[in-house]
Amino acid sequence: MAATLQPEGVSRTTNGGDDGESPARWKYLNTLLGRAGAYSDPTEFIPGDAPIMNIKNARILVIGAGGLGCEILKNLTLSGFRNLDVIDMDTIDVSNLNRQFLFREKDVGQPKASVAAEFVMKRCPGCKVTPYVGKIQDKDEDYYMQFNIVICGLDSIEARRWINATLVGMVDEENPESLKPLIDGGTEGFKGQSRVVLPTLTSCLECQLDMHAPRAAVPLCTLATIPRQPQHCIEWAHILKWEEERKDDVLDTDDPEHITWLYQKALSRAREFNIPGVTYSLTQGVVKNIIPAIASTNAIVAASCCNEAFKIATSSAPYLGYPGTNNYMLYTGDSGIYTYTFEHQKKSDCPVCGNRPKAITLDPESTLGEFVESLAERPESQLKKPNLRTAGKSLYYSTPASLEESTRPNLKRKLEDLLEDGEVIAISDPAFQIDFQYIAHFS
Numbered sequence: 001m002a003a004t005l006q007p008e009g010v011s012r013t014t015n016g017g018d019d020g021e022s023p024a025r026w027k028y029l030n031t032l033l034g035r036a037g038a039y040s041d042p043t044e045f046i047p048g049d050a051p052i053m054n055i056k057n058a059r060i061l062v063i064g065a066g067g068l069g070c071e072i073l074k075n076l077t078l079s080g081f082r083n084l085d086v087i088d089m090d091t092i093d094v095s096n097l098n099r100q101f102l103f104r105e106k107d108v109g110q111p112k113a114s115v116a117a118e119f120v121m122k123r124c125p126g127c128k129v130t131p132y133v134g135k136i137q138d139k140d141e142d143y144y145m146q147f148n149i150v151i152c153g154l155d156s157i158e159a160r161r162w163i164n165a166t167l168v169g170m171v172d173e174e175n176p177e178s179l180k181p182l183i184d185g186g187t188e189g190f191k192g193q194s195r196v197v198l199p200t201l202t203s204c205l206e207c208q209l210d211m212h213a214p215r216a217a218v219p220l221c222t223l224a225t226i227p228r229q230p231q232h233c234i235e236w237a238h239i240l241k242w243e244e245e246r247k248d249d250v251l252d253t254d255d256p257e258h259i260t261w262l263y264q265k266a267l268s269r270a271r272e273f274n275i276p277g278v279t280y281s282l283t284q285g286v287v288k289n290i291i292p293a294i295a296s297t298n299a300i301v302a303a304s305c306c307n308e309a310f311k312i313a314t315s316s317a318p319y320l321g322y323p324g325t326n327n328y329m330l331y332t333g334d335s336g337i338y339t340y341t342f343e344h345q346k347k348s349d350c351p352v353c354g355n356r357p358k359a360i361t362l363d364p365e366s367t368l369g370e371f372v373e374s375l376a377e378r379p380e381s382q383l384k385k386p387n388l389r390t391a392g393k394s395l396y397y398s399t400p401a402s403l404e405e406s407t408r409p410n411l412k413r414k415l416e417d418l419l420e421d422g423e424v425i426a427i428s429d430p431a432f433q434i435d436f437q438y439i440a441h442f443s
């Protein structure tokens with residue numbers, strides 16, 4: 001199998017020996033798109049050359065060239081798409097090679113986007129893949145306007161929120177071309193999701209932010225008193241024992257001696273409470289907060305994303321995200337194999353695509369500092385460096401330093417001294433181009 005994936009191993013005669021125009025290359029697409037299917041809508045889908053031309057001419061942006069990105073690029077080109085762009089700021093690490101199959105050992109240290117683009121172009125003659133090595137934030141609206149569809153294979157919520165806000169902001173009601181379908185794939189271990197956003201028409205990624213709620217921390221008392229899971233024993237060693245016995249050493253999670261020390265402490269505690277499952281690699285995972293990337297989850301989620309792109313480009317079958325229908329597919333592969341597809345509804349108080357401030361109940365006796373801290377944990381905001389103001393005054397600014405200094409004393413003040421009941425608080429975070437509006441109600 002590996003040999004057939006190597007560009008060097010591709011025989012020019014077996015794939016038509018041309019620039020991708022041989023009839024054999026389009027045989028399966030002709031079969032698929034040359035006639036109506038059981039679910040195709042006769043008012044939307046006209047079988048024949050038109051949908052095939054749509055595939056040939058569509059310009060697609062793939063964001064991320066990692067585990068999902070490699071799969072997405074491969075699926076798109078083998079489905080007939082020929083004009084792709086890929087953005088990724090990372091370089092290839094040796095640990096990527098087990099699943100990011102467009103990369104070889106000789107590529108370690110090279111940028112993912114350019115190596116992936118080159119591999120795909122060699123393997124699929126006639127395909128043009130344009131790489132950009134850098135951040136999505138480097139590009140402006142004119143750049144994103146060139147594409148027909150945007151597909152994200154990212155592991156960062158911050159980048160997703162940024163591209164989502166950008167694509168929603170680009171929609172001009174007078175110009176239907178300005179609405180770019182956004183297909184988002186995501187995986188975490190054996191779990192994954194694919195979803196489609198039609199910016200301004202359907203629920204956006206920001207509406208769905210509470211689906212990515214930060215994992216609840218285990219209360220310290222559970223760690224200190226009665227652990228129930230191997231993770232609790234590891235966290236106990238990590239948070240409590242290290243502080244107690246080695247507080248002069250700075251914990252280095254890449255130092256094997258440190259991890260071994262934590263592992264042995266955790267193991268003895270687990271024995272005391274009869275909890276099985278503490279291992280060296282679990283210790284490493286918990287301490288570094290790592291969830292292993294699973295190749296099969298990436299393959300399934302990427303396949304689903306590319307299937308949606310194919311349906312959107314050709315109208316050959318109903319796609320996720322058609323307004324009023326299902327737009328979100330969840331996949332779970334750790335306890336049996338399970339998928340669930342549903343409609344996530346648009347929120348009228350979404351800070352990106354809604355038009356109404358969000359109501360929030362606050363304790364008038366609590367401090368502004370407590371409220372600012374809660375913004376990082378609230379599933380619907382997840383803001384780490386917020387700036388807060390009301391119509392009349394600046395409450396608190398995390399940046400720049402001069403404003404931080406002048407507004408810092410407010411953090412200790414009670415909310416009732418800073419706000420009126422029913423007043424609107426505007427909150428922004430420089431990372432996201434999003435303005436949150438909250439209406440504060442005192443409890």
Ligand SMILES: [Zn+2]
Nearest residue numbers: 204207350353
């Ligand atoms: Zn929204």
